[in-house]
Amino acid sequence: MPLVTQHWQELEQKYYMRTFNRQPVVLVRGQGARVWDEEGNSYLDMVAGLAVNVLGHCHPAVVEAITRQAGQLIHTTNLYYTTPQLELAELLIENSCADRIFFANSGAEANEGAIKLARKWGHLQRDGAYGVITVSNSFHGRTLATLAATGQPKYHKPFAPMPDGFSSVEFNDLEALKAATTPQTCAVMLEVIQGESGVHPADHDYLVGVRRWCDEQGLLLILDEIQTGLGRTGKFLSFEHHGIEPDVFTLAKGLAGGVPIGAFLAKEACCVLTAGDHGSTFGGGPLACAAGVATIRTIFEENLAGHSAEIGEYLLSQLRALQAKHDVIEEIRGLGLMVAFDLKVESAPKVVAEALKRGLILNPTGPNTVRMVPPLIIDKAEVDEAIATIDSILESL
Numbered sequence: 001m002p003l004v005t006q007h008w009q010e011l012e013q014k015y016y017m018r019t020f021n022r023q024p025v026v027l028v029r030g031q032g033a034r035v036w037d038e039e040g041n042s043y044l045d046m047v048a049g050l051a052v053n054v055l056g057h058c059h060p061a062v063v064e065a066i067t068r069q070a071g072q073l074i075h076t077t078n079l080y081y082t083t084p085q086l087e088l089a090e091l092l093i094e095n096s097c098a099d100r101i102f103f104a105n106s107g108a109e110a111n112e113g114a115i116k117l118a119r120k121w122g123h124l125q126r127d128g129a130y131g132v133i134t135v136s137n138s139f140h141g142r143t144l145a146t147l148a149a150t151g152q153p154k155y156h157k158p159f160a161p162m163p164d165g166f167s168s169v170e171f172n173d174l175e176a177l178k179a180a181t182t183p184q185t186c187a188v189m190l191e192v193i194q195g196e197s198g199v200h201p202a203d204h205d206y207l208v209g210v211r212r213w214c215d216e217q218g219l220l221l222i223l224d225e226i227q228t229g230l231g232r233t234g235k236f237l238s239f240e241h242h243g244i245e246p247d248v249f250t251l252a253k254g255l256a257g258g259v260p261i262g263a264f265l266a267k268e269a270c271c272v273l274t275a276g277d278h279g280s281t282f283g284g285g286p287l288a289c290a291a292g293v294a295t296i297r298t299i300f301e302e303n304l305a306g307h308s309a310e311i312g313e314y315l316l317s318q319l320r321a322l323q324a325k326h327d328v329i330e331e332i333r334g335l336g337l338m339v340a341f342d343l344k345v346e347s348a349p350k351v352v353a354e355a356l357k358r359g360l361i362l363n364p365t366g367p368n369t370v371r372m373v374p375p376l377i378i379d380k381a382e383v384d385e386a387i388a389t390i391d392s393i394l395e396s397l
């Protein structure tokens with residue numbers, strides 16, 4: 001390992017919390033779908049900051065917006081009106097089924113806000129109901145409430161007891177969800193495609209059934225679009241594939257092209273939060289929102305959802321061709337540019353480490369599963385490059 005990389009590794013080990021198993025590279029620059037380490041080596045980035053760099057790295061529209069806004073007004077408070085916040089609010093509301101928005105700083109915070117809204121709505125509309133039903137293998141964030149909403153007990157254990165008011169049922173099992181519904185339930189919370197667990201889609205009939213059940217029972221449906229939203233799956237919001245509308249949905253990740261941001265959006269009928277109920281020092285700040293306006297405008301102007309659908313289909317077809325060649329690929333899943341493949345052996349971390357050495361960034365979501373959530377601007381030649389590298393690695397596995 002280069003001495004300079006070793007230096008940064010030593011600093012990390014000495015000073016940083018032991019929260020990350022990092023890959024042994026120090027990334028210093030990015031452009032389009034590529035990043036460079038301090039040695040000058042380049043990497044094709046099929047992970048995009050974990051589904052964040054939707055326009056790729058340092059997209060000129062985002063750089064221009066941040067630079068302009070930084071020279072004008074970086075921060076003030078939500079006690080005053082600011083223009084980027086309201087422009088971004090208008091863009092998102094006019095292009096979705098929601099009526100109102102609140103801006104936060106991360107996905108977990110967006111989901112926390114959605115849960116708070118659902119609880120207050122339950123207090124007012126359902127006789128104090130506060131329970132949220134979530135599903136197995138979901139992922140909604142790392143704060144205590146969003147961890148409790150995350151249906152993965154391994155994440156709960158070190159921090160028990162979890163906050164009250166969350167129950168988890170089997171994903172894609174409508175009867176289980178019905179059975180878990182009680183008078184105390186106020187909402188159901190789901191991802192349309194589970195990302196963190198390795199790209200597992202909800203069945204169409206299940207989603208339609210959940211929407212109908214929520215309508216019949218008078219429950220709010222909260223959809224977490226944090227990883228699936230903003231064009232990644234081939235539609236601006238992934239629930240659009242299923243002809244359903246949630247009461248509440250959440251966004252974060254790519255919403256400001258790489259600048260921290262989150263948001264929850266809701267239909268008017270459940271917008272029960274009033275002054276003092278919720279707030280944020282940084283949420284909806286001018287810098288993040290200016291980056292957000294540039295990002296969302298670019299997504300629409302360049303039809304990146306359509307591009308995502310097309311290139312995603314190409315990526316899936318190329319992976320299927322690899323599967324025909326390499327028996328070790330067990331299953332391929334995905335929609336648009338949210339894709340994963342399972343191996344028959346527990347070699348996903350090895351494949352990812354080897355890919356890095358060969359200039360390709362992939363993400364293991366488990367011992368068998370490799371995930372790809374590249375920038376939405378990725379082109380066919382870049383997909384071919386990724387596939388060729390994966391091919392050569394599987395050859396030698």
Ligand SMILES: Cc1ncc(COP(=O)(O)O)c(C=O)c1O
Binds near residue numbers: 111
């Ligand atoms: C579906 C989903 N919800 C919530 C989160 C949490 O977002 P953040 O890490 O910005 O808090 C993530 C992060 O991976 C996610 O994929």
